[in-house]
Amino acid sequence: MSAAAPSIKSQPVYRPLEWDTAGASHLLFVAADDRPLLDRLLAAPPHGELAVVVADPIAAERLGKTTAAAQMVLRHDLSDGLKSLESIVQKAHMGLRLYLVGPEDAIWQAAGIAARYGMLSPEIRLFQTGTKARPVFCVHCRAMTRGVRTNLVDCSGCGRTLFVRDHFSRRLGAYMGFQIDAEEPGVKPPVEVAYP
Amino acid sequence: MNAEIALVLSRIVELAPGIREFWLTREDGGELPAYSGGSHIVLSLPLPGGIRRNPYSLVGDPNDHQKWRIAVRRQEQSRGGSAWLHESAREGQSIKVSMPANLFPMARLARHHILVAGGIGVTPIVSHARELARLGESFEVHYAHRAPEFGVLTNELRQLAGSDLYCYVASRNETIDFRELLNGRPLGTHAYLCGPQGMVEDFHKTARDMGWPDTHVHSERFLAPPPGEAFTVRLARSARELVVKSDQSMLEALEAAGTEPPFLCRGGACGQCETEVVACDSTIQHNDLFLSQAERDSGRKIMPCVSRLSGGCITINL
Known part of the structure; x- marks a missing residue:
């Protein structure tokens, strides 16, 4: 579900997901089993060919019997799902609309693949659902730390304790993290679960 | 604002009946500023009744700092600008010109470019083709014109696009089928058109009907100010x-x-x-x-x- 108004302009806001009727064909990427949303979308599939790529074990199990899509690719994890998505996007034609459903880490990695093949924002709709865990980009060493649920995290690259900001980069698909105790070494606020 | 420089009309070439090419160079032989493919300049034409300022797309090589080239078709309903360029302009004459501005830029992140020209609308398409050829980008050119003699920049485009230049000559009943042109194109394709109003509208409508987002469809068209009541x-x-x-x-x-x-x-x-x-x-x-x-x-x-x-x-x- 989309959060309330973001605290910072760069933080994405996700609108309720609808099919884009201007599209000639459609590709739905599912990285979390949001039942009400998926049932609603698949009960009224869009005009034009629909392909679905699932990148989540529970959704793969449940959506296996769906008949709304002309093409159904069932993968049980994100990395396989992203590979399948790329192989479809690689061969796809103008007129395609891409719908990305899942946690931010998954949908922004998928959006990055689409951008590599020349898709622009009017062709892509994203919707955040499932875990709120954040991908965090270290502004010091440029390493990515994924699945971050806390306000502070140790960078997977340089080990600095990073504060997870709301500042989001669409290009990197990640929130910015900076060293929390750079000015006063060792002075850190308590660690809290902020992104369940 | 609206800075102008004085240039020399150093060369006039008759390209076809009613179509002339003009070269503009600096009086001191120095270098001209760079521009990007798709740019236009505004010429201040010294008509008998006063200055008439008209925009013209730059047709040459954006990397050529020695001369700017434009190609002008004599408009049947000319308000005086194109008629002056066809009848009164003389080589060696000084003329005031604005700095280039670009309202028809190319999409740098495109995977493939489809350039479409209708008639004299070929001018910005040539500068795009030059830049794309220089960058080694994937592109093709579709050039529609009235009759063989009006395909004035065909040779130049042939050098740039080779077998990816397609010509459509109306006198031979050849027309561009936009639906066919835009069908089955890979994601990340951008299409550009410069041509008459009906062609531009048809192009945008067909692309939209086929699910192309407006971000991937580009066109340029300058209107001449219509006359009317005082x-x-x-x-x-x-x-x-x-x-x-x-x-x-x-x-x-x-x-x-x-x-x-x-x-x-x-x-x-x-x-x-x-x-x-x-x-x-x-x-x-x-x-x-x-x-x-x-x-x-x-x-x-x-x-x-x-x-x-x-x-x-x-x-x-x-």
Whole structure:
């Protein structure tokens, strides 16, 4: 579900997901089993060919019997799902609309693949659902730390304790993290679960 | 604002009946500023009745700093600009020219480019083709014209695009089928068109019908200011009044009266000359391609380069 108004302009806001009727064909990427949303979308599939790529074990199990899509690719994890998505996007034609459903880490990695093949924002709709865990980009060493649920995290690259900001980069698909105790070494606020 | 430089019309070439190419160079033989593919310049043409400023797309090589090239078709309904260039312009003559501006830039992140030219609309397409060829990008060119002799830049395009140049000659009943042209294109393809109004509209409509987002479809079209009834303009800030003659645009009348409103394209496309309307006792004829329907309905804005009044008086915030 989309959060309330973001605290910072760069933080994405996700609108309720609808099919884009201007599209000639459609590709739905599912990285979390949001039942009400998926049932609603698949009960009224869009005009034009629909392909679905699932990148989540529970959704793969449940959506296996769906008949709304002309093409159904069932993968049980994100990395396989992203590979399948790329192989479809690689061969796809103008007129395609891409719908990305899942946690931010998954949908922004998928959006990055689409951008590599020349898709622009009017062709892509994203919707955040499932875990709120954040991908965090270290502004010091440029390493990515994924699945971050806390306000502070140790960078997977340089080990600095990073504060997870709301500042989001669409290009990197990640929130910015900076060293929390750079000015006063060792002075850190308590660690809290902020992104369940 | 509106900086101009004096250049020399150093060469005039007859390309076809009614189509001439002009070379513009610096008087001191020095280098001209760089521009990007798709750019245009505005020429200040010294017509007997006063200066006429017309936009023309640069047709040459954006990397050629020695000369700027334009190609001009003599318009049957010429307001004097193209007629002057075809009848009165002489080699060696000095002429004032604006800096290049680009309202038709290429999409740098595209995976493939489809360039489409209709008639004299080929001019910005050539500069795009040059830049794409230089960058080693994937592109193709589709060039529609009336008859074989009007395919004036075919050889140049052939050198740039090779077998990816497709010509459509109306006198041989050849036309571009946009549906076929746009079908089955890989994601990340961008399509560009410069040509007559009907062609531009058909192109956008077909692309939209086929699911292409507007972000991937680009076109350029400059309108000539249409003539109409004479009307009065009141300048609210300087408390002056002037008359726009029937064959004059409002922008031209403002310039003739010594004001210098900003402009870029002078053809209703760029929005640079947008002016606030304070009062109006008549109907505004919005001829531009820039203002939204809501802005038109509000009656608060006018694009003086192409829009005018059906008689009466308009007060603007100038």
